[in-house]
Each structure stands twice: as structure tokens, then as C-alpha cells.
Amino acid sequence: MTNDPVLDAVRELRPQGAEGWTRSDAGRETLRSVLDQAATPRATGRRSLRVAVAGGAAVVALAGGGVVAVAGGMPWGEDAGGKMMCARTLARGADLSGLPSDAVKEFDPKDPGAVCAGRWKEMWGPSEPVPTSFAACYYPGGAGKVVWPADGLGQDQACARIGARPIPAG
């Protein structure tokens, strides 16, 4: 106990740490895994490759999305599922992924987030919790169409948080 009751109050709530974890089997295995990966050339990880491919696709899709928006004058076209991206987090620098090719037909212009939710674990891994709500916003500063986790916010608020314009449904 110190003479600072505010920080004492915080300390009193401290959960158990991970003392001794490093020397546990899981800790040793994790270190081995790190050293193995460190010895492997960088771009061979499936996840890295997937994100790199997704990033490349994002550039194409974001550019293409602009053309559709201007030429079509409608927020979502019939084939928009092939040109939209799903963002992993509600952040300007979030990882982006295109839909798996066989998921494009599942795209519903009235509910653009549904297909991201349905294919979430396939895109981001089985341990990634699926967001409960999504917001469709143009890529900040651009015209590409991206569906972002809404973090419990309404679409306008979610888009505003990342400095983006919302995309109307339909």
C-alpha cells in the first residue's frame, strides 16, 4: 500500500500475471516457433501472403470502385461484391481483404456487411471473433467501397470515426 490511494485502488484489481509462463511447455513451444519463423524467409507465411494479395487487390478494387460510383451513379451495382473490400478493424490503416471469389455471389447490396460476416473467419482466421455489426463507407479520401466493423456504432458514426463517407444501402 502506498500513499497514493488512486493507484492503490487500481493495483488491488490486478489479475494474476503470467509468472513462470515463459518456462512452461507453451512458453518453450512459442519461443521455438518464433525462432523457426525467424529462420524462414519472410514472405512465406500464408497469412502474410494473403494480406499482401489482399492489399494488391485493394488497390485495384479501390480504383475500380471509383469508376463504378461515378459511371453508375448508384451506390452498389449488381457486381459490387466483386469490387468491395472487407476491413478487419475500424481503422484507417486496417488490413483489407477482397471477398473469396466464391463469396461474391453472396453479396447483398441491401446488407453489404452480411457477406463479410459470413466469410470473416475464412478471411481473417478461425480465432478472429466476427463483428456483430458493420458499416459501409467509402475508403477515406477515395471512392473504393469498404465494409468495416462498426464497433457498436451506427453507420454514420463509424464512418466519421475513420474520416470516411458512408455508402447508402441498396
Added chain:
Amino acid sequence: MTAREGPRGHELVEEWYEAHADRVMGYLMHRTDRETAQDVLSETFLLAWRKQRSVPDDALPWLLAAARRLLANRVRSDVRRQALAERISAVMDRAPQEVFEDRIGDREHVFRVLMALSEADREVLLLTGWYDLSAQQAAKALGCTRAAYTLRLHRARKRFRAALERRPASFTPLDSEVHA
């Protein structure tokens, strides 16, 4: 592969791991499930290996900062908050109540106030109160200057204290014991 990325680089990573993995893992386990914590820990030390020229001699704040960023990219803030609430609840179930309830309020009240703070306020309080970091280390872990950290901590303490005092009129005012 450079000389530092070779065997010596592996030795460095092992040294950092032996010295700091428990604390980084503790930080992560307070905010997510064990499996994700292990994944993020692994990513953190792999990043340290890849960026070892940027890792300072005092590696802990760098590692915590990296783990914090990697976790933020993987786990949404509401999920991190929920995980934190669950970890603290487990402590509250086990630990005796009487330690400070006559000074500040009951543990349940403190818990509710802490969880009602903004994530930024909560983070600076927890980094300071839970992980025994110096001001310099905490600032680096948060990715800000020491002056900015001091200001953030001051404001977070002030808001936390004000919120704590809002309810239990029967408890001793905190100002009477702070000699900051």
C-alpha cells in the same frame, strides 16, 4: 541475412524472451484469451527479431508497445474491455474485500468506475499500476513522450478519483491521502 540477424540475433531474441515474455504475456492475457495472447506474443517477438536494430537496450517498453499495437489490430476494443472485465472479476471473486474498502469504496464500485473510464485513461492507469513500469518505460510503451505520459496519467487519475468519489459519501475523501 546480416550478421545481427544471424545466430547473434537469435540469442538476442532468446534473451529478450527469457527476460520479458512473462510480463508481455501477462499484459496480453489481461486483455484477450490465452490462445490469442500466445499468437500476439509470438508475433511480438518475431517483430522484435525483424526490427532488432530498433529495439533499445531496455526492451520491455518496446515489446509492450509492439504487443499493444498488434493486439489492437487483432482484437476490437469492446472485446479487449470485456476480457479485462472478466480477468478483474476473477480477482474480485477470490481476494478478500477488506484491504481498502474503508479508504476508497468497495471493490465492486472501484471495478465499475475503472471499466467506465475511457480506454485511454484505463490504459495509462493500468500500465502504471499493474506492470511496475517507470514513467519513462510507460511513456515508451504508450508511444508518447514522458511529458505527455505524465499529463495523461495526471488527467486519468483526476477523472478516476472524481468518479470514485461520486458515490460513496461515507468513505474517506481521497484528497486527504494524496501527497503528489
